[in-house]
Amino acid sequence: MFEGFSSIILNIDFYAAIVRMSTPLLLGAIGSLMAERAGIVTFSMESMMLMGTVGGIIGSGLMNNAWAGVGLAIIFGVLIGLIYGIWAVSIGSHQIVTSVGLNLGSLGITSILYALTFMKGGEVVEEIIKVPTLPITKIPLLGDIPFIGPVFFNHYPLVYVGYLLVPMVWYILYKTTWGLKVRAVGEHPHAADTVGISVIKVRYQTLILSGAFSGLAGAFLSICMLGSFQENMTAGRGFIAYTAIVFGKWQPIGVALGTLLFGAADALQLRIQAMNENIPYQFLIMLPYVVTMIALISVVGRASWPAASGLPFKREEG
């Protein structure tokens, strides 16, 4: 067992796998961080990601081009973001409950969309549809550095989007006027309102971004890693991405580290499964979720979320 374990962690592929497994979490979590900072609970990421997976497959399959899949994944994600916005921002419904509704609903919708798209003569296809995938793209020069190269710079293009997203979101939040608005809206929407900021508009804008990047995360799962679709293919990654936001205390760097931690747990369990030890695979699949629970214990009491998190904004209450 120990030998097997050390063979895993001494293998360079393992580290590349951590980066790969972290990417969908990173895209979703960092992409949704702005909405979180604007005071919206993005528990809806699961449904946005799920819609992204099927969007990727449909776009890529119909157009026979993986990038078309990426585009449709983003559109589907944004669509969910806007629907969530109608309830969470405009109507002011309970955000967790609304998210649960979206998450469960999209479980069915994605399968239906998939089946309808690839129906043959009124019959649902039995065999797994394969669609074009994005190619692994090695970054010139950087990709040749020993260890660093294969671990970080020999990946699907969306991995690099994730890399860029972390400093970009940090910069936007702390170094732009819009980022300042976002933070103010999440901490004290009434203060933002009195200086003429449209709380509603800012929240919709962040939700569009949340949807777009969560959709991208879904596309990563379907048209980078597999090139095919399965029911519930996100398998709770949207929830884990949400946990990464909490774990990272709503700071871009912290959130990125959180996604790495959960990505590592995922990569590890896959490898232990492959080792064929006498551990039931169901136990191993639990690993990322167990890590999530343990990680949450360690941040209890110290997490400081945006003060207006989850609270709908209403003007006339003085």
Added chain:
Amino acid sequence: MTEPILRLENVRKTFPGVIANDQVYLDIRVGEIHALLGENGAGKSTLMNCLYGVYRPDGGKIFWKGKEVDIYQARDAIALGIGMVHQHFKLVPPLTVTENVVLGLPSKREPFLDVKTLDKEIGEIAKRYGFDIDPTAQIWQLPVGVQQRVEILKALYRKAELLILDEPTAVLTPQEVEELFSVLKNLTKMGLSIIFITHKLEEVMAVCDRVTVLRLGKVIDTVNTSDTSTRELAKMMVGREVFMTVNKPELVPGEVVLKLNAVSALDNRGLKAVNDISLEVRRNEILGIAGVDGNGQTELAEVVTGLRPATGGKVEILGKEATNRSPLEIMEMGVAYIPPDRQHTGLLMDFSITENLIGKSYYEEPISKKGVFQKDAVNTFTEKAIKDYDVRTPGPELKAKSLSGGNQQKVVLARELSSNPDLLVAAQPVRGLDVGATEYVHDRMVEARSKGAAILLISTELEEILSLSDRIAVMFEGKIMGILPGKNADIHEIGAMMAGVHQTESGTVVREAEKPL
């Protein structure tokens, strides 16, 4: 005469079932401090919210520098040059002074925010107005008085020519109030006009040039402060002669009812809020606790009533150990409590008046027997309470939230005082009440004192403390800075202690070492 900077003509605003403002005429001259005086609920805030675009008036006209304007939202008001400092500051606590000041404005290098340059710019502007503010400090680190100046700075940065201050002294110590007044006078010299919303008569006389009195949503009159007196203003504000002193019989304090020995406790954030407090309250005595809001007074009241654990020290009630007993046990030891916030902790707003009235005696005979309510006993009890405490209501089945603030507090008083408690802990008992209701609550407290209760009165209104207390203890950052006799107490000495200056044996004061922010 020059054109007034702002003129309101026949402004009217109604809410379903309520006329908040009607036939309001108001004109503000350039460079004056104009008081808007009225009781709670007189319509001052509604009027200003109409002016600031929060509400839309239903009728009337607003003229800005002689031109009629429509103000649909805060942005419009800001664009005209109207700045508002709300009673509850609209500052974002984790953001810096600079970030709060520039919030919502486009930067010079849009969309980028050049924090360093802005820090410098804000620092310079602050200095120009004589404000001592560090632009890089986060709001939560600053004392309330400085936060208020950030709010003023925010308005000035937006080129405000008219500043509306909503109850600006409510959260300040007497010293901070004086500083604010000198800041305001300085600003008017620079050409700014100021609307000063208040219900405190002394402030109107101290700092304002003219005053407009509102009552029940209507303008009673506008007068020069030099042509009027506090007595006359009070009459205009309330609509009848007001006696501003409480009639309190001379009584000799009896046995010790509440004894605190080195009591400490934490606040909700886990920080020390009550720090090593020792004091005694005796029968027939009111001990007033003065202090600026948030210096541990609420936590102290909660420790005494068992709602918050003491982390150290000893609480004794009538000689019996009461430290960290449950609220029920403490209640049964003869303690009554008027909580500081009647809407959230004082009453169950969605419960009926009856249900609220029996909130303390519901489990005892004769109100209930073996866990079942005795309808006749309940009715007798509530009818008597409503009559004794003059609760103005069409019936006992009405929800508590449908009552006015004064009548709500009467329900609290009836529940707490009808059992003739040995100790009454009254926290902010008249917060948000009008003059009439305030008189009533104070009379009832004095009556309880005459009946032999010991009263621990917590209030941030110095006036209230001074008029009721037999002795005055001043709290600052969780500590008692000193205890003074209530008679002829020196308001300046109390003010100094509220700001953290210790009382010494000889009665003179020494400044506590300046604490870093």
